[in-house]
Amino acid sequence: MKKSERINQELFFFKEHKKFNLADLINTFHISKSTALRDIEELERLGVPLYVDNGRYGGYKVLDNSLLPPVYFKENEIFAIFFSLQLLHSIIDSPFEHSYEQIRKKLLQTFNDKKQQQIIQAMESVRYEGIKQIAATNNLETLFSSILNNQIVTFNYTRYEKDQKNILPIRLVIIDGFWYCSGLDLDKNAWRTYRCEFIEILEVTKNNTLKLTNEEIQASLLAQQESYRNIEFKVKTTSLGKEYFLKHPFSNMQLAKTTSDTYIIGKINKSELNFLANYLLAFGDQIQILKPIALKEEYLCLLVRMFDQNK
Incomplete structure (x- = not known):
């Protein structure tokens, strides 16, 4: 250091x-x-x-009656902060409302005119492309606050059919332009993930909290995955397929390499076969499904349906 x-x-x-x-x-x-x-x-x-x-x-x-001096940043560290704030401009909604724009303006005003112009020029020289939020959602701030305060929330989930949920949210993540919230479904005592734009009529359950440590959360998630996802899959891929996977990964999948080949491996539940087959379609001719047979059959059925639709 x-x-x-x-x-x-x-x-x-x-x-x-x-x-x-x-x-x-x-x-x-x-x-x-x-x-x-x-x-x-x-x-x-x-x-x-x-x-x-x-x-x-x-x-x-x-001494308690004195303030510590400010932290000093090097020029590259200053640029890194502004680049991070610039990345947030590609996201329509965030758990922090739009406070990042206020932060950017406040930070910029702490520098003299010459340095401000230098920072603005540096921001124009680096762009983030391909990172866009696709669907707008209005509940991120409330979900984020509930996570920090270990508060239980209720909401209507309308992605498939209208269904009321009662969960303890633990994490927000944006994947391929969509915000997701993971949490413990208290009615089913199971971990679930929800697309945030389908969360409606969100309410925080007052005076009702449930605090779990990170160790307890990870142990519970691992136990659920091992019991729920009990079908191993293995897909051979190419260097181009590897690049696509690294851009679009899922937590239950990983890369495995030998001296000559690369594989995508993991575990799924039977109900996820259709989802995985659709996911693999995006790899084009860069994959070869090795196991299970049920996944290969589901994949081939999708190809047949696509062929029939485009005759």
């Missing part, structure tokens, strides 16, 4: 640790005693309000 990066990390360290000793810095940042002492001198020059507490159990204290 470069010195400038380490100094910034140590500033964050001081915000969480108002009292520490030299060994804490040495062990946390894997540096020598002499380097830790030099870092402390550098931080004091930057204005960090440190107080030396002498004695056997002494160390350093950060």
Whole structure:
């Protein structure tokens, strides 16, 4: 780690640790005693309000009545922040309303005119293409707030047929231009994923929370996948097929490579055969289905129907 990066990390360290000793810095940042002492001198020059507490159990204290100095960013780090904000412009809706535009303006105004022009020019030199939100949705902010507060929500789900859901949402993700919300269906005691534009009449259940740790969530998800998705599939693909897969992956699939071949492998439920067959159609002639037979049959049936429709 470069010195400038380490100094910034140590500033964050001081915000969480108002009292520490030299060994804490040495062990946390894997540096020598002499380097830790030099870092402390550098931080004091930057204005960090440190107080030396002498004695056997002494160390350093950060004074509570003073603010830590601002974090300094290098030019490339500044560009990286603005590039990240630029990416959000391709998304119609986000869990943060449109606060990113306000952030961009506020950050830009902290620089002089010359630097502002340099940043704007840099933004024009890099574009994000092919990353567009396809369907608008109006419930991301509420879902995001519910996730942070471990709140249970109810809503009508209308993707297939109108059905009321009672879930604990845990994650929002955008895939191929669509927002999805994953959560625990409390009525079925099972993990489910929902397309957000089909979520209607969303309500937060007041004074009704359920807190699960990340470890509990991952363990429960893994247990469900192992019992629900019990059919192994294996599809041989080419280098072009590999590129398509990397652009359009799913969590229950992965690449497997040998010295000469590349495969897409994973597990599915019987009810997902049609979905997987449709997904594989997009690979064109870049795949060969090896197993199971049921997947190959479903795939061939789709091809026959497509052929019949276009006679």
